[in-house]
Amino acid sequence: MVFDLNLFLTTAVTLFVIVDPPGLLPVFLGLTNSFTLEQRKRAGDKASAVAFGVIALFALFGRQILDYLQVSVPAMQVSGGLLLLLIALELLMGHGEDPVLHDNVNVAIVPLGTPLMAGPGAIAASMLAVQKAPGLAGYVTVGLALVVVMFLVWLFLRFAERIRSVLREGGTVLASRIAGLLLSAIAAQMMADGIFGFIAAH
Template identity: 30%
Template sequence: MQDLVERFVTLWVVIDPIGTVPVFIAVTAGIDTAARRKTAFQAALVSAGVLLFFLIFGQLLIDALDIGLNSFQVAGGIVLFLFALTMIFGESKPEAEQKQVEGAQEIEKPNPAIFPLAVPSMASPGAMLAIVMLTDNNRFGVVDQAITGGVMLVVIAIAFVLMLFADPIIRLIGHAGSAIVSRVMGMILASVAANAVLSAILEIVQTGQL
């Protein structure tokens, strides 16, 4: 049960459904309700597809490059920690991704369901790394990996529902509230990342294997 909660918290933090809501509002401003719902569904579908790709083929990539599990876990934990620091000290996720949208729109009109909602909002680099770490073949069996995939889909489904109710949520917590939530999630992610690094280092010390 504890492992299940840890997986859910990790994936919730890196996918960040709440932080996606202001981004969704920004990129769907001026379009009708039906189009907004379609955009939300496409974003959820694409992000799920991207993360499922890393769930299935991420381990194959690691093995092809002959990267040790502990080495990957240390590297992944460090990257997740740095990602968490940007959430805590940098611009909040909504602010940063809205700027990405504004910059891209000066060049072309991207499909908002793909950029920035699916990638990099929900299927963020941190989420890609996290899903690979949580489904490593050397530590987790097929059942555990399937459970992790199910948890990931649940988090994305929650993000989809939140996008459908984006307007009342923002009215309730405000943009400042969403920024605060993003920073709190960053603290949680930093703790998870530090635990991953320390666990890998302890394993290296005990077994001598990278």
Template identity: 35%
Template sequence: MSMAHYVSVFLVSLSAIFFVVDPLGIVPLFLTMTAGDPPEKVRRTARRACAVAGGLMLFFALFGGVVFKVFGVSLAAFRVAGGLLLLVTALDMLRARSSATRTTPSEEQEGIAKEDVALVPLAMPLLAGPGALATVMVLMAREGNDPVAMGLVLAGVAITFMASYFVLRGAGLVQRALKASGMAVLERVMGLILAAIAVQFMADGVKELWHG
């Protein structure tokens, strides 16, 4: 494979994973759930949430293919299903509202009331939700047996959650810098790019199902 191919794999993987994880989108919830906590606890909560969510994503990236074999699901069918799930998330982002595929209002309220929110709901399902898990599984399966390309997908996961940690750690600064209007604009731009990636996933899956 050429260098251009690997650059393309890395950029598509990183953008797809980062946009579906969408750490900027959970900044308001993170601030609400950690309101009143001392700065050290806020940093610890962000660190634990990103570490657990990143570990979960890496696990599904490496071993998610077993799901295909156990349930007899083809990669093409999973691409279509994953693409549909991503498209729903992307449409919610375009409308600048929280996606129900990540968490429900009742889960959000339960998270606000909990003393430790790092694992649930921050790590799962806010950061590593169904859409994010489906995305990383599809990306890994699409690269087949190319270890370099698969390594680039894993690098995209690692970079996404390192960036997510710094976003959540500085959540107050992010919200003050972007304000409500800036957050909404950024959310819509990210949603548009994610929608295009979702459509590409579905198109590839439908093409494989048709020829299969």
């Protein structure tokens, strides 16, 4: 088993910009506005755990799902790239919609854990990352990248108040725009890989 450093870094950066912890801060603080400090910390812990579990589940069994649905990896790459591009455009233009808070729903699970953190983009990215290094090495590499990213997300949520006071509103917006720019480039590369995969297969 060989640890793939390039795959680790690519996966970690991709997941980080998709989840966009700086962009999550105002949403997280808004949804937990009426919480005590201890309740807010527990909400951050639970949201991070839920997101990790959902993304890890699809990273492990995503290939089996694709095989069952008879969907090829290049098709997943193109569709995943389009999806990431839409998310990137929302980050760049600032058109992301605030989630609707429903009564009797734990905000740490919905909408924070999923779909904000463990959304379609993060799920697609993790599934595609595993395909790049089949076998135990791929699972371990992607798993470590996911652990690192979710730990960073947990830190952002745990110290949300302090981080926002440092970044201020302008810094938070700037961080989201930079994340959108990086994600758009990743999305374009993902779609290009998928198109070349289609050509090679035929």
